Amino acid sequence: MSGTQDLILDILKDGNFHSGESLGEALGCSRTAVWKRLQKLEILGLDIESIKGTGYRVAGGFELLEAQLIKSQLTEMAAAELADLEVFKSIDSTNKYAREKAEQAPASGSVVLAEQQSAGRGRRGKTWVSPFAANIYLSIVWDFEQGAQALEGLSLAVGVAVKRALNAQGVNGVQLKWPNDIYVEGQKLGGILLEMIGDPAGQCSVIVGVGINVAMPETQGSDIDQEWTDIRSQLQKYPDGENQRPSRNKLAASLISEIVMLLRDFQAQGFSMYRDEWQAADAFFGQEAVISTPKQSITGIVKGVDQNGALRLQRENGKIETFIGGELSLRLSQ
Secondary structure: OOHHHHHHHHHHOOOOOEOHHHHHHHHOOOHHHHHHHHHHHHHOOOOEEEEOOOEEEEOOOOOOOOHHHHHHOOOHHHHHHOOEEEEEOOEOOHHHHHHHHHHHOOOOOEEEEEOOEOOOEOHHHOEOOOOOOOOEEEEEEEEEOOOHHHHOOHHHHHHHHHHHHHHHOOOOOEEEEOOOEEEEOOEEEEEEEEEEEEOOOOOEEEEEEEEEOOOOOHHHHOOOOOOEOOHHHHHOOOOOHHHOOOOHHHHHHHHHHHHHHHHHHHHHHOHHHOHHHHHHOEOOOOOEEEEEOOOOEEEEEEEEEOOOOOEEEEOOOOOEEEEOOOOOEEEEOO
16 A cells, blocks of 8 residues: 555544545645546445545544554563564455464564454355454464463353453453354454464464455445454444544554463463353354264253363263364254
């Protein structure tokens, strides 16, 4: 993204009207050139409002992510563990960039954020809808010594860390859906995607990807293939919620702080330390659900998870079967 676009974004983020003349002066170009640049911003998904004789604005404004501001709001522990923090205006995928970075050199403690992803994805290859300056798209690299077996339940534990961060930002009623979704009131608020590189039996790196809907525009939200919600909608349900504008910088700092603390402690503690907190927030507990494997679909009553984070499903005969994540999906019975 060019410096000119950065400057326009910085001007328009306040949500106020700015005349074509004033924008032209700030950018050092003609009003015609201003309009062409604004059209390019609309491609990002920003809704540019234009009123003749008044100017241009993005109604409601928007908040851009700022690396230094995020760093200043990290906990002391997270700041000490941080290797670096990069914020991109646009990128194909924060997880892809973080993985490539870790493949080239030691990168444990590296954090990647983006205003927009052009090729964001969730589990099982699904597209992750990623409009500009609307949500959180975050990836963290972390090294582990003991391979994949020691990481059982990590995605669920990350869910607990995400729940804590959301609670700290005033979002109540957060639920966790096995194995990696964040829900509020039965609607998807976010998701988690873990990728591992290195030795499955020894030294490895994990890329922890987290996506959270903060202020999802309705137009882009229509592309999501399930019921969804965002933080802005949830805050508006509270007293004075109309005046609450979720800060993505504060949320990013809270997420990084909670997740880094979890990653630092997980290898020694394992998932069992987070199991009770996860189960207390289980979105499907006690309900009939269907788990789909590559070969079959199995129905049962969700009975939480075991010490390793495997799903416990009670079959018709009363027996409990367990399922480890991977290429599995879980949904409520119709």
